[in-house]
Amino acid sequence: MYRFLLTPRWWGINVFVLLAIPFCIFMGSWQLSRFEARVDEHRDAKAEATAGKTEAPRPLADLLPVDKATSGRQATATGHYDRQLLVPDRELDGRRGYYVLTLLRVDGGKALPVVRGWLPGAADPAEAPAPPAGEVTVTGALQASETPGDNGVSAKGGLPAGQTAAISSASLVNLVPYDVYPAWITLNKGDAGMTAVPASAPADTGLDLKAFQNLGYTGEWFVFAGFVVFMWFRLLRREVEFLKDARLGLVPDAEAAGEPDYDSASSPVR
Structure with missing residues (x-):
């Protein structure tokens, strides 16, 4: 025994x-559980997105407020198109372009932003098709308001009139x-020949950078x-070697070297 x-x-x-x-084992296990939880969220989000594409559309009011469970679900609303805005710098299939966003007035005048489609190139009001007149019923994937940083959304300001950087009620309320x-x-289905914009995954789900940070x-x-x-x-090996050298007289006296004075009772048992 090493006394x-x-x-x-x-x-x-x-x-x-x-x-x-x-403590290290506990923290490692906890981080692993966080990674596994994000993997499960990613799997559930994909399953819900698949189910959302095939299920029957539901009225808008039944799916609000938008959360992880309702994001991407098929929603329907009826109203009249009003003001149209362009959302520049949006990428689709590796190409840069812009969304054509039109506000649909429903429920006594409250507006629902509707992305009618995507067009390539720089945002140009002359290229964006005008919305249909009269009462329309729209059907599509429901999405939560964007915030800067989500899905590449820019927070830049100073855009020309008729454009918005984010599809957000906080931004749009200042424009209408x-x-x-x-x-x-x-x-x-994209309106007037435009390309339909696919629904994006809800925020904080899927195998994002945070998930791989948990794994790391x-x-x-x-x-x-x-x-x-x-x-x-x-340290144990170093201590044993020091004691052996001290007993053989290969190192200075233990007290002079600032080390504890190990006597025969405290030295390793042979």
Whole structure:
């Protein structure tokens, strides 16, 4: 038995090791559970998106407010198209272009933003098809209001009149004189020959950078646990070698070297 393990210095080292290893294992397991949860969310979101494309459309009021469960679901609304805006710098199939966004006045005048389609190139009001006149019924995937950073949404300002950087009620309410729903619809089929805009996944779901960060942290915590064990054995070996050298007279006196004075009772048992 190594009697020096009972000295105060080694008591401190041993207690630290006994606490550090379970803590590292716990933190690594917790980070792994977070990664697994995000994988499950990604799988559920894909299943819900598939189901949302095939299920019967539901009235807009039945799906509000938009959350992870209702985002991407098929919604329908009836009203009259009003003001039209362009959303520049939107990418589709690797090409840059813009959305054609038209506000649909429903429910006594409240407006629902409707993305009628996508066009390539720079945003040009002359190229954007005018919305149909009269009462229309729209059907498409329901989406939550965007915020800067979501799906590449830019926060830049200073856009020309008739354009908006984000499809957001907070932004649109400054451009139109009526209330706007905190949601929008992208039509299943592009209007007037435009390309339909596919629904995006809800925020904070799927295998994003955060998910892989959780996986990376998992590995780091388990490496820390292994490092603690490695250092403990290295210190133990160094201590044993020092004692052997001291007994053979190969090092200065222990007290002179600032090391504990190990007598025969505290030296390793042969």
